Amino acid sequence: MTDQETLELEAATYRRLRDHLRTRTDVQNIDLMILGGFCRNCLSDWYKEAATGKGIAMDKAQAREIVYGMPFDEWKGKYQREATPEQKAAFAENNPKS
Template identity: 55%
Template sequence: NLAGFCRNCLSNWYREAAEADGIALTKDESREIIYGMPYAQWQALNQTEASEAKKAEFEARRPKDH
């Protein structure tokens, strides 16, 4: 979360930009583009429960409008 936003936010912005250009994308399709694989597959390979310290760090750094 060093950039101040997550990949899911990026995939949402990507989908919105595509739709503005008349290209329909589902949430899953835009996530697959951003993650380079289906989101469920990425989660199974990479996502683990965060430690309490990591959760606190995330809360301290995350944008307050989310």
């Protein structure tokens, strides 16, 4: 496989993950953090870091809109629920450095 093919496959895989997370609004970020150690915000941070590394100016809000498919505050208002005590405990147990 060529470097270009690898790049294209990785980009397609990222887009599929991004689009999947956009449709799975029932999956809360805390659930992703508990199980996977990352969430939509992490993806947007990584996206912003990659842009910065390429000399592309991008702020946190722009990166989040790319990942969420809408402004973060809008997504939060529509879909984000308060974490349950059980979720908070699981997060603390699985992410002790946080």
